[in-house]
Each structure stands twice: as structure tokens, then as C-alpha cells.
Amino acid sequence: MDVGEHLSFFAALYKVNEQPKVGMWLLYLTIVVLSIIVYKLGFAKKLPLGKNIIIYIILALGCSIFTFFGIFLPVAEGLVIAALILSIYKIRLHQSKKQQTEAK
Numbered sequence: 285m286d287v288g289e290h291l292s293f294f295a296a297l298y299k300v301n302e303q304p305k306v307g308m309w310l311l312y313l314t315i316v317v318l319s320i321i322v323y324k325l326g327f328a329k330k331l332p333l334g335k336n337i338i339i340y341i342i343l344a345l346g347c348s349i350f351t352f353f354g355i356f357l358p359v360a361e362g363l364v365i366a367a368l369i370l371s372i373y374k375i376r377l378h379q380s381k382k383q384q385t386e387a388k
Contacts, residue, residue, distance in 0.1 A: 294361065
């Protein structure tokens with residue numbers, strides 16, 4: 285049985301089984317970027333710069349664990365779906381607020 289058959293989409297895309305060093309770094313960067321996008325779209329508050337730096341450092345450290353899970357589980361794929369849903373929500377919220385201000 286080939287290990288490549290059981291890889292998640294992004295792990296297979298980055299060929300983690302053929303080029304583990306480069307593939308893992310690309311998978312890690314993908315998960316970090318998607319996590320930052322999801323955080324910004326759904327959970328970020330206005331914070332001072334120092335607190336933002338701490339949050340992003342902890343987020344990047346936590347993504348290292350997700351990267352190992354992301355080889356065989358759809359971690360990055362789930363983050364893509366979450367980012368899409370939160371983007372749609374933000375767009376709809378913006379449109380709703382715009383309509384309310386125009387109606388006044």
C-alpha cells in the first residue's frame with residue numbers, strides 16, 4: 285500500500301512523501317497563513333502591537349502541531365472552508381450594515 289494514497293490534499297500537492305523537508309515547510313506555511321486569515325476574519329480584536337505579536341507567535345507555534353496532523357488529516361482543507369465561510373459572513377454583514385445606514 286502506498287503512503288501517498290492516504291495523504292491529505294495539500295500534503296499530496298506539496299509531495300510530502302517524496303520531498304519531506306520542502307513539503308513539510310510548504311504545508312506549515314500554508315497552515316499558518318490560513319490560520320492567520322481565519323483568525324483575522326473571525327476572532328481578531330483591536331489589540332496593542334505587543335499583544336498582537338504574542339498572539340501570532342503562539343499561533344505559529346500551534347500550527348507546527350497542526351502540520352503533523354495535516355499530513356493525513358484535512359487540517360488545511362478545513363481552514364480553507366472556514367476562511368470561505370467567514371468571508372461570506374463578513375461580506376453579508378457589511379452589506380447588511382450598509383443597507384441599514386442607507387435606510388435611515
